Amino acid sequence: MSEILRVGVAGVGTVGAAVARLLKRQAKALASRTGRKIVVTAISARDAGKKRDADLSDVEFFADPVALASSNKIDLFVELIGGAEGAARKSVEVALAAGKPVVTANKALLAAHGLELAALAEKKHVALAFEASVAGGIPIVKTLREGLAGNSIDRVYGVLNGTCNYILSRMELERLSFEECLKEAQRLGYAEADPTFDIGGFDTAHKLAILTSLAFGVTIASEAIDIEGIERVTLADIEAAEELGFRIKLLGVAQRTADGVEQRVHPTMVRKTTSIAQAMGVLNAVTIDADAVRELTLVGPGAGGEATASAVVADIADIAKGVRSAPFGLPTATLEKLKRAPLRQHEGGYYIRLSVPDVPGAFAKIATRMAERGISLESIMQHSPPDQDGPPLGRPKAARRVEKKAKPGAAAVGVILITHATSEHLVREALDDILADGTIDAPAQVIRIERE
Amino acid sequence: MSEILRVGVAGVGTVGAAVARLLKRQAKALASRTGRKIVVTAISARDAGKKRDADLSDVEFFADPVALASSNKIDLFVELIGGAEGAARKSVEVALAAGKPVVTANKALLAAHGLELAALAEKKHVALAFEASVAGGIPIVKTLREGLAGNSIDRVYGVLNGTCNYILSRMELERLSFEECLKEAQRLGYAEADPTFDIGGFDTAHKLAILTSLAFGVTIASEAIDIEGIERVTLADIEAAEELGFRIKLLGVAQRTADGVEQRVHPTMVRKTTSIAQAMGVLNAVTIDADAVRELTLVGPGAGGEATASAVVADIADIAKGVRSAPFGLPTATLEKLKRAPLRQHEGGYYIRLSVPDVPGAFAKIATRMAERGISLESIMQHSPPDQDGPPLGRPKAARRVEKKAKPGAAAVGVILITHATSEHLVREALDDILADGTIDAPAQVIRIERE
Incomplete structure (x- = not known):
């Protein structure tokens, strides 16, 4: 067995403590698997004295994560500080520049600076690993980078945000409004006091930008993502989806098209029989369409201390074994510049509620x-919104597929269209016409359908 | 870029030709990912002149795979001959002994001789890789060996045989008998003329033995598997499962218990809402329960030329990059001897049809x-078998959950029990008593329920 791999962890919250626990719990197996003893020898955290859910008594404490990153007391730096700038960015840069491999769970940092950091890692011949940055415990980075190395990938899409998935799942299972479910998620700690980053789709977008680069061999372009959050999804949509054999998920989708690469984050109708539709609650799921393997889906925990730590530890183990891949699969200099396909050219089916x-x-x-x-x-078809039918009684009312005469003085009713595959701009134009005609009294709800 | 990696492929059927195609199609990306140009330089096959679905005109032909395995014209040997003995075994041994890394899709060989071969590979410091041997294009070996390196695994179970899954899916979707679906599968080439190896569960058992070793760090013990095939699954069972919210799958299950490791292959009731239940037709799926990641499911193609080749090429790419793991994760000498847990001690729920x-x-x-x-x-509950109700009309009849009086002279009726978790031997003993009482006129149908 060669020498000990000394690990420094910056940021010792839920995930950091779980990393320390896992490395201890699995010490024997990891040493056997990798040929090296892996030990957390130093940490950095804001509060030295804070009680943590891991035994860190024999570990050196650094007040400054940047000092830890360049310390000659560690061989590998784990960044769990978070955020695209500040101490997170600085410490990762310093560690790589000092020739130390880095493991991070920081999607914001990668979405913003992933390419420069990857180039720096390559220049220094060290690893930059980030399995934990996308979909928590699901080994999706490894799958894209190594497991599907013989494939050309056409599309990758996933449920990448547990907060949104929890809210949409609760809406469906409990027939509650978006607002009620958001409050509940906040009470349970699944959503932040300011939930915008999650429910607005921005967290999903960060993760998607990383997946896009890995899948297509292109640069990270988190600014070239069309983003819609779940705020406008109503219980009427959830119920109509169920009647039609769909389920609504917030998906991040990256797809090669004739016009470039589409990157989009939006509420999406997926068939209830698909694997991705089974990811309920805080679970994540990712599906990959590729030329050789066709369709592959991974479903698992997208967050949580131990699940995320599982991904961090897998990266550490690979580094201990001496595995070195280019961070984004291909050498950074050879990544093609992502050409953004305009959303108005998007081809697909649409759910439209008027x-x-x-x-x-x-x-x-x-x-x-x-x-x-x-x-x-x-x-x-005509669809009565639930508030016209009183409280729902477990099952949604069957849609009426025949046109009914409006009762005199009746309130506006919902009409739901499902289109065959068409272009986004045609849908938008037709809806503008329908609004201008006065046939509808408010802008339409439009939800894209993602084919299997 | 370092030197070319010269690949020799023994056995050039559907998978072998697809490997050659993929290596060519992805040549540039693979060279960029691995730092080496990967080229098929030699093949061995029974018939030199046979037309193949790949351009192999510039490739050297060996009549004898064993001669190819030791040839100094190749750097890596791909074994796609099949079978636990004969040329497959001999050529892999010869290649490893000659210090050449080996990639194989041969589950039978690994189930029978995996440990000796792994030990030989370790002694010679070369890789023995076999992603394609289990679940085709699904990167389950990589996931267990690397992706979950920080986890202690409690259970791994999967739909591992496409033939069985196709038959069970068709029975459910088309309300056809086992015999009709088997004939159809044979006509479509999904089942062999002698289907015993697939439908009897033996193919699943080979794959399970490999997964067990990877998951638990134990020796391969394919002789220590309790195996039941799908031949006795009836349409009545399929329909009852559906009514009860289950689906019947042939699962291979490996599970740690207080008594050792259970390895079992049998028709199984899984909840319809689980990810594994979504694997229909020829798809495969594997679920892993582990301490850190909790539950992870992978769903994808279990067979097919290109999907299997995808796994072979991923292994080749890892070897080209210089990645070397112990074939079963841990060094072979450190694998614990598998202690077989007796099936009669199995704890779980049961579906029983009387x-x-x-x-x-x-x-x-x-x-x-x-x-x-x-x-x-x-x-x-009482359950009318479909032949008493005439041909089924799309949906199964709802089960009657109240006891009905038998009509005078009525034929035997089905009674279905669902038990809470109990022990296998208690169920067997109770059923023996019920048979001895004369309450039932034939041995019961017993299908184990697998909890999520």
Whole structure:
């Protein structure tokens, strides 16, 4: 057995403490697997005296993570500080510059500076590993970078944010509103007091930018992502989805198209029978479409101290064994510049919910406007929003697939269209026409359908 | 870039040709990822002149795979001959002895001789890689060996045989009998003329033995597996499963218990809402329960030329990069000898279908015998087999959960029990009593329930 691998951990919260615990718990197996004894020898944290859920009594404490990063008392630096700038960025740069391999869970840092950091790691011939930065305990980075090395990847998409998935799952299972579920998630600690970063889709976007680079051999371009959050998803949408055999997930999707690479984050209809639809609650899931393997789906925990630590420790073990890959699979200098495919060119099916104040004749007017743009409809149906039917009783009401006459003085009713594959801009144009016609009394709810 | 990696492929059928195609198609990316140009320079196959679905015109032909294995014209040997003995075994031994890394898709060889071969590979400091041997294109070996290196694994289970999964899926989706679906599978080439190896569970057992070793750090013990095939699964079982919210899969399950390691292959009830239940048709799926990551599921293609080749090429790429792990994760000498847990000690829930000739009082008699063994029932219900109701009309009939009086002269009816977790031997003993009582007129159908 060669020498001890001395690990320094900066940021000792839930994940950092779990990393220390796992490295101790699995010490014997890891030494046997990697040929080296792996030991946390130093940490850095804001509060030296804080009680932590790990035995760190024999470990040197650094007040400054940057000092830890360059210390000759460690051989490998684990960055768990978080954030795209500040101490996180500085300490990772310093560690790499000092020729130390780095393991990080920091998606924001990678989304913003991943390429420079990867180039620095390559220049110094050390590893920069970040399995924990995307989808927590799911080994998706390894799968894309190594497991599918013989594939050309066409699309990668996933449920990448546990907060959003928890909220959407609760809405579906408990027939609660978005607002109620968000409050509950905040109470349980699954959502922040200011939940924008999660529910607005920004966290998913950071992770998606990393997956896109790994999957397609392109540069990280987190600014070239079309992002919609889940704030506008209503219980009416959730129920209509269920009736139609779909489930609504916040997906991050990266896809090669003739126009470049689409990167989009938005609420999405996925068929209930797909593997990705089974990821409920705080679970994450990622599906990869590739030429050789066709479709591969990984489902597992996207967050949590031990699950995230599992990914960190796997990276540490690879480094201990001497494995060195280019951080994004291909050497950074050879990554192609990502060409952004415009969202208006996106091709796919659409779920469209319209609020129609005056039903008679409305189906005809709507169908005509769609036909003018060459949009082919799979179905058009009336759907009563739940608040018109009193509280839901477990199962949603079956959709009525025949056109009904509006009762005199009735409130606006929901009309739901499912389109066959078409272009985003045609849908937007047709909906503008329908709004201008006065057929609908508010802008439409549009949710993209992701084909298997 | 360092020197070319010269690959020799023995056995050039569907998978071998796909490996050659993939290595060519991805030549540039693989060279960039691994730092080496990877080229198939030699092949061995039974028929030199056979037309193959790959351009092999510039490749040297060896009539004898063993001669190819030791040839100084290759740096890496790919074994795709198949079979636990003969040319497959001999050529792998010769290649390893000659200090050449080996990539194989041969589960039978590994199940029978994996430990000796791994020991030989370690002695010669070369890789023995076999991602393709289990679950085709799903990177389950890499996930267990590297991705979950920081975990202690409690259970691994999977749908590992596409033939069985195809048959069970067709039975469920088309309401066809086992025999009809088997014939169809044979016509489509998904099942062999003699299907015993697949439907009897033996193929699944080979794969399970490999997963068990990887997951638990124990020796391969394919002789210590309890195996039941799918031949006895009836449409009545499939329908009852559906009504109860389950789906029947042929699972290979390896589980740590207080008594040792359970390795079992049998038809299994899994909840329809689980990720593993979504693997339909020829798909495979594997779920891992581990201490840190909790539950991780991978779903993907278990067979097919390109999907299997994807796994072979990933192994080749790792070797090209210089990655070397012990074949089974831990050094072979340190693998613990597997202690077989007896199946009669298995703890779990059970689905039990009984054929009851005389219904009045039968529920009471059955429930009493179960209670005598301390078996707690979740439900007991009468279930009409489909042949008593005429051809099924898409949806199964709802189970009647109330006891009905038998019509005079009525045929035997099905009674279905679902037990809470109990011990296998208690179930067997209770059923022996019920049979001896004359309450049932044939041995019970027993299908184990696998908890999430």
